[in-house]
Amino acid sequence: MPVTVSDAERMVDWKTRKVAPGPSDLAAAARRLRGVAVRTPLAPAASLSREMGRPVFVKAEVLQRTGSFKFRGAYNRIAALTDEERARGVVAFSSGNHAQGVAAAAAQFGCSAAIVMPSDAPIGKIAGTRSFGAEVVFYDREHESRETIAAELAETRGAVLIPSFDDPHVIAGQATVGLEIAEDVAARGLVLDAVVTPVGGGGLASGIALALEVAVPAARLYGAEPEGFDDAARSFTAGRIVGNTRKSGSVQDALLTPELSDLTFGILKSRISGMGQVPDGAAEAAVRYAAREFKLVAEPGGAAGLAAVLAGIVPEGAGAVAIVLSGGNS
Amino acid sequence: MPVTVSDAERMVDWKTRKVAPGPSDLAAAARRLRGVAVRTPLAPAASLSREMGRPVFVKAEVLQRTGSFKFRGAYNRIAALTDEERARGVVAFSSGNHAQGVAAAAAQFGCSAAIVMPSDAPIGKIAGTRSFGAEVVFYDREHESRETIAAELAETRGAVLIPSFDDPHVIAGQATVGLEIAEDVAARGLVLDAVVTPVGGGGLASGIALALEVAVPAARLYGAEPEGFDDAARSFTAGRIVGNTRKSGSVQDALLTPELSDLTFGILKSRISGMGQVPDGAAEAAVRYAAREFKLVAEPGGAAGLAAVLAGIVPEGAGAVAIVLSGGNS
Secondary structure, eight states: OOOOOOHHHHHHHHHHSOOOOOHHHHHHHHHHHTTTSOOOOEEEOHHHHHHHTSOEEEEEGGGSGGGBTHHHHHHHHHHTSOHHHHHHOEEEEOSSHHHHHHHHHHHHTTOOEEEEEETTSOHHHHHHHHHTTOEEEEEOTTTOOHHHHHHHHHHHHTOEEOOSSSSHHHHHHHHHHHHHHHHHHHHTTOOEEEEEEEOSSSHHHHHHHHHHHHHOTTOEEEEEEETTOOHHHHHHHHTSOOOOSOOSOOSOGGGOOSOOOHHHHHHHTTTOOEEEEEOHHHHHHHHHHIIIIIOBOOOTGGGHHHHHHHTTOSOSOSSEEEEEEOBOOO | OOOOOOHHHHHHHHHHSOOOOOHHHHHHHHHHHTTTSOOOOEEEOHHHHHHHTSOEEEEEGGGSGGGBTHHHHHHHHHHTSOHHHHHTOEEEEOSSHHHHHHHHHHHHTTOOEEEEEETTSOHHHHHHHHHTTOEEEEEOTTTOOHHHHHHHHHHHHTOEEOOSSSSHHHHHHHHHHHHHHHHHHHHTTOOEEEEEEEOSSSHHHHHHHHHHHHHOTTOEEEEEEETTOOHHHHHHHHTSOOOOSOOSOOSOGGGOOSOOOHHHHHHHTTTOOEEEEEOHHHHHHHHHHIIIIIOBOOOTGGGHHHHHHHTTOSOSOSSEEEEEEOBOOO
């Protein structure tokens, strides 16, 4: 039974329960990010195009601010806060790309950010996060919970937690990757047939799925996740969210999320055409391929979509294929 | 005594004696390359901008077709041939970036290309050149002259030799790098103060110098060449072309040209504000810096300008600085 939800109710919804962003939310995110996020190039992949006999492109999101797409969602989330909320600052937990994305986005708004990071995080990532003026709060992976520490920080300071994927504003921000791909392929006079993206918590994939639905409904979306951490594929097969049993142990660390959220699972389950499971060796080979053929530095998780394409995830066809290189911090 | 040269005379001149391309030649090159060459991004260099207290950008020419700027000049040179000349094919000698640039440009015109390469050239570069359909003609570095072999090929086949830098059309093609930098900096509402580029034979530097003269006359140009192979710096000091004594022995192999030509020396001598001598270790550190901070793969010679900036070649100021990352094939 269809239910009509008014805009007002919908906005209230977002505070309490999470719903997928709509076309106007995506358009608003695109407006907010214009001139703030890097409009990353959609670079022709000459050798892959020859091999596949169709136009293949790489969405070079490694060239985004902070070296990954995460800046987009974080910025769009912080932009949606009230001035009062922003004055109290933001909190996030992440040992990687989301940490730097939130730190950089907060800096754009002149808003303080506290990032909860493991005390054994790589020095480069800690320095990267601090370089945007963020406060880094360490926790002990063995004995402390980052969720609890972040929640306490948020509670004490009245700061807003910026989730890494389970949030409509974050997803609308990541959707701009999909909107840009659609625009740039159309500007070349081509028809977009397929997009292939890495999948961790599903924020980026969800955003792209919604963007394609708006801009190129006939285009298909494929996802790639690490072999042994194929919770998304198993969830789509089972028709319900299934988690990973292992929590670590892959070089594709950017994609090691325990499980999808209700929101990302709900968006993706009917919108994804296939999932690839990428062995670490294939992800590392894709990193080398990206360096040699595209002159782009990708991290293994960021190259998982490329690895899946090299392994043949996209069925034969004539339309354009876009591969998202989602991050390059390793 | 000023001499007025008519357009017709000028065009004849180009066949016999080499003169610098003028503003209309640069504009024509830009028109020819539109939609053919990649309009490479001018990416913000966040950390360098913070450190230098001014906007710093990277012109990511490693993302150009074939992984270096060389495609631009080669394409513009071949475009200037008559149909009849193109039907006889082109010849070039190079063990590196120019080889692939000429091969790819010739393929665009459906024109055959023979590239003279040393028999001990890296397999990847040979394969890269062949991948564009070019014929690779090997020579023995110890006992044969590539110039002689290329000249014989040109003679026998009636093919036109495409020089790697000593040619007005080639320089006009490389000038589009400078035109794009000028446009993109202006589009951001900034004033371009300095461009820093690697210097080998001086084709790219000459093109950028002429582009700046047209588009941003107040901007200064700095060059970088390998330490121990600082023929350009010594030539500018001496007021005449001085060659390198050593011919090899630097990881910055893309820049190991014996000497500038009359044409590039003539263009650059009054237009370059300073030259940096880059030790191999500094070039390699710049390659690592580019990977970490820009997520771009550069070769040591292609990162020489970045190395010079990191070493402080640009005097203090407030205007924008653009660093050309000229190639990424290694």
